[in-house]
Amino acid sequence: MQSPTPRVPRQPVPTRPDVDLDARLTVELASVVSGARRRVHRDGDAQIDTAHLLHSLLETDPGVRAAFDGPQVARVLGYLVQRSIGYGLSWQGTVEDSGAVPVLREDAVTGWSPPAVTAMNHALERAARRGELRASGLDLLAALAADRSCRAVDVLERAGVDVPLLSARLLGAGRRGRQV
Template identity: 70%
Template sequence: MHSPIQGTSRQDPSAAEPDAALTAELAPVVAGARRRALRDGDRQVDTAHLLHSLMESDPEVRAAFESGPRVARVLGYLVQRSIGYGLRWQGSVEDSGAVPLLGRPGWSPGALSAIEFARRRAFALRGQQVTGRDLLAALAADPRCRAVEVLRHAGVDPAALSDRLNEPSPQR
């Protein structure tokens, strides 16, 4: 993954658990991704599960795609994945090469890497917990993860999406 984050001298107390740094609004995203993985028969939450849950639940994430048709294409592709497209992924471990295959049970290495990237990004940029935009930026930044494969198949340029996400976010 390429990163706009160059490291920081501050200590982030939430680094221990993958979802400890997530905001209350992202807890349902992780829960949704876990449910989706279980329903799909996957042993691990992967980056495509995270993307699907983010797309369904976070309006700021959907706004990052700049058009309704793009959002519809990504969601349509994710639905296809959950009803059969993802069968070729079933039973395999998503390994984007970003972290060693040692990880946490129930999480693919790519998903762990995305959460860590999002945590570092959020802390470096704002000193705050992770938002949906941070997690989407992390997913778009890893060219070998399943979420990026989904984005490409849906006609979304992950690099352009990453550039948009690195612009200042809209105020809440």
């Protein structure tokens, strides 16, 4: 009898090892994480950073796109596309460090920038505060927008998004238990 084919190990996820992240994400947010992983691989980057997460959020989640005013989504996506051919080239081969957390940490997650790990954990905490078992794309967008020094916020600002206003709208929606 042949032994079963060995399973391909999964890439580490941004949470404590004793917590199953997939069970704590909506289907849409799990798709965002998968999209970010594919983008990292395709772009030849070393790790998922907050700009990868933002790009995948905008491509995948209609609720996240609805959080923006008018043509902002197109402008943000334009900057994200330029990342691989323009200003983002300076990011390749570097570790995203927004200053929110130390870059070298004992509990660092392989394949994720420290700000991306922090954003994902904040998204999970935001959902839990609402009494939800799963984090959504808007939870992650709120967490990204809250870190004013991360790459995702750099992209949002370059695209003309008023990040403090976006954060305030997302924070208000999260407190009311409603989505933007």
